[in-house]
Amino acid sequence: MRPEDLLTPTPSGVCCKRAGFHIDPTRPVDKAIITHGHSDHARAGHRHVLATAETLAIMKLRYGDNFAGSTQAIRYGESIDLDGVTVGFHPAGHVLGSAQIAVACEGLKIVASGDYKNVADPTCAPFELVPCDVFITEATFGLPVFRHGDPDAEIGKLLRSIDLFPERAHLVGAYSLGKAQRVIALIRKAGFGKPIYLHGAMEKVTRFYESCGIDLGELRAVSGAAKADLAGTVTLCPPSALKEVWSRRFPDPVSSFASGWMRVRARARQAHAELPLVISDHADWDGLTETIAATGASEVWVTHGQEDALVHWSRERGLKARPLDIVGYGDEEDEAAPGAESPA
Ligand SMILES: [Zn+2]
Ligand SMILES: [Zn+2]
Numbered sequence: 001m002r003p004e005d006l007l008t009p010t011p012s013g014v015c016c017k018r019a020g021f022h023i024d025p026t027r028p029v030d031k032a033i034i035t036h037g038h039s040d041h042a043r044a045g046h047r048h049v050l051a052t053a054e055t056l057a058i059m060k061l062r063y064g065d066n067f068a069g070s071t072q073a074i075r076y077g078e079s080i081d082l083d084g085v086t087v088g089f090h091p092a093g094h095v096l097g098s099a100q101i102a103v104a105c106e107g108l109k110i111v112a113s114g115d116y117k118n119v120a121d122p123t124c125a126p127f128e129l130v131p132c133d134v135f136i137t138e139a140t141f142g143l144p145v146f147r148h149g150d151p152d153a154e155i156g157k158l159l160r161s162i163d164l165f166p167e168r169a170h171l172v173g174a175y176s177l178g179k180a181q182r183v184i185a186l187i188r189k190a191g192f193g194k195p196i197y198l199h200g201a202m203e204k205v206t207r208f209y210e211s212c213g214i215d216l217g218e219l220r221a222v223s224g225a226a227k228a229d230l231a232g233t234v235t236l237c238p239p240s241a242l243k244e245v246w247s248r249r250f251p252d253p254v255s256s257f258a259s260g261w262m263r264v265r266a267r268a269r270q271a272h273a274e275l276p277l278v279i280s281d282h283a284d285w286d287g288l289t290e291t292i293a294a295t296g297a298s299e300v301w302v303t304h305g306q307e308d309a310l311v312h313w314s315r316e317r318g319l320k321a322r323p324l325d326i327v328g329y330g331d332e333e334d335e336a337a338p339g340a341e342s343p344a
Contacts, residue, residue: 001108003134003299006085009324014112014136014301016103019082021050023101023112026328033087035114036098037062037177040330050074052089054097054212058177061204076125092116093127094281095178096209102130110134111295117283118291119151122185123178123214127291135297136324139305140282141260148260148284154277155186161254161275162192162232169230169250173239173257173271176202178281180236181209183258184216186279187234197222197230199237199246206236227251242272260284289313304329 007014013025021031028045035041035051037058042051044063049056053073060067074080076099079088085105092098092114100113111132118127141148162170174180180202187196195218198206203221210216222235231251241247242255257273260280268276283291288310292300299320302310307323314321 001106003108003110006105006108007103007110007112007134007136009301009326011325011327013326014324016082016085018105019085019087021082021087023103024114024329026326032068033101034059035092035101035112036095038095038115040328041114044068048072050080050087052076052097052099055099057208058097058205061208076128090128090130091125093118093121093124096124096181096212096214098124100128100130102132108133110136111297112136113138113291115140115282116291117281118287119148119283121182121281122189123181123209129291129294131296133297134299134301135292135295136301136303137288137292137310138282139288139302139307139310141280141284142288142302142306142310144285144309146260146263146284147286148263148278148280151182151186151279152190154258154279155183155190157275158187158234158256158277159190159192161256162234165252165254166232168252168254169232170234170254170256170275171242171247171250172234172236172277173242173255173259173273174236175259175281176238177205179258179279181206181214181216182281183236183277183279184219185214188215188217192234193217194233195220197225197233197235199235199241201238201241202236222249239271292319293317 012027013022015022022029023033024041030047032046033050037055042059044067047069049068049071074089088102089099092100094115103110109132111130174183256275257271258277258279261267262276262278300314301324303324311321
């Protein structure tokens with residue numbers, strides 16, 4: 001069996017014709033398998049959705065109770081048979097509930113990793129390496145210039161700034177699903193025990209993380225707080241809020257932005273980030289290439305991002321490689337970039 005006969009690339013996502021399902025389809029379909037809750041991968045309007053319980057809950061939070069005709073939850077390590085095709089779920093280490101989907105039939109195994117990172121994150125299960133014949137990888141940071149470094153060192157910069165400017169408020173722009181909660185958890189890990197404030201757009205999903213047993217310390221809604229009381233505090237907000245009138249309610253705010261893109265100076269400037277923090281929920285160049293090699297895959301399909309360099313790197317190593325031209329996967333951090341709408 002050729003890999004394309006098991007999973008067929010289409011402009012709206014890969015599709016398994018034999019079992020009639022799509023993975024992360026960008027248009028409404030009959031049967032969707034969803035890797036994680038970011039809005040470019042998880043869309044409303046499918047007839048049936050198979051995903052982890054966390055991903056289903058996140059979709060419900062964002063789109064309401066009727067986001068799909070019917071749903072089925074599956075656990076990491078579990079697999080099901082769909083018309084002779086085995087579908088298994090494995091942690092992707094990207095955000096809470098994120099999964100790689102392993103699709104196997106007649107001795108051929110393809111892993112669709114969705115978005116992933118292979119570094120520790122206190123807010124989600126660690127990435128699991130799944131040996132396979134074909135590995136479908138993202139390429140958000142698929143250029144050798146992208147090396148994310150140590151997130152704890154980035155959080156150290158934030159905490160030093162708070163010490164240095166006790167009269168100012170610190171605003172940290174972060175994507176509302178995953179990044180915000182990871183930043184809070186990293187701040188707690190570094191020993192910061194005071195309450196952390198949340199922009200209204202962060203509240204629902206952050207409370208959901210807490211309900212899953214992720215300890216984020218004392219969190220407060222920023223909406224009711226008096227300006228004077230916000231000196232010396234940290235508030236998590238959507239990146240777009242850094243440039244809005246909203247930020248004027250804070251005393252002399254220091255604007256920070258946690259993103260893999262903060263490696264790029266122009267991006268930091270454009271985001272009005274006085275204190276850029278290079279913290280990403282995507283694998284960097286080393287993470288991508290190490291993972292591709294470790295899967296043992298002889299063929300690599302590359303989705304959204306900087307496909308070319310990764311395809312080239314794979315071919316240099318003697319692997320078969322192709323870009324998948326799927327339209328509609330963005331980088332969720334882009335979506336929250338300045339000028340764009342703030343995410344729901
Ligand atoms: Zn994502
Ligand atoms: Zn993505």
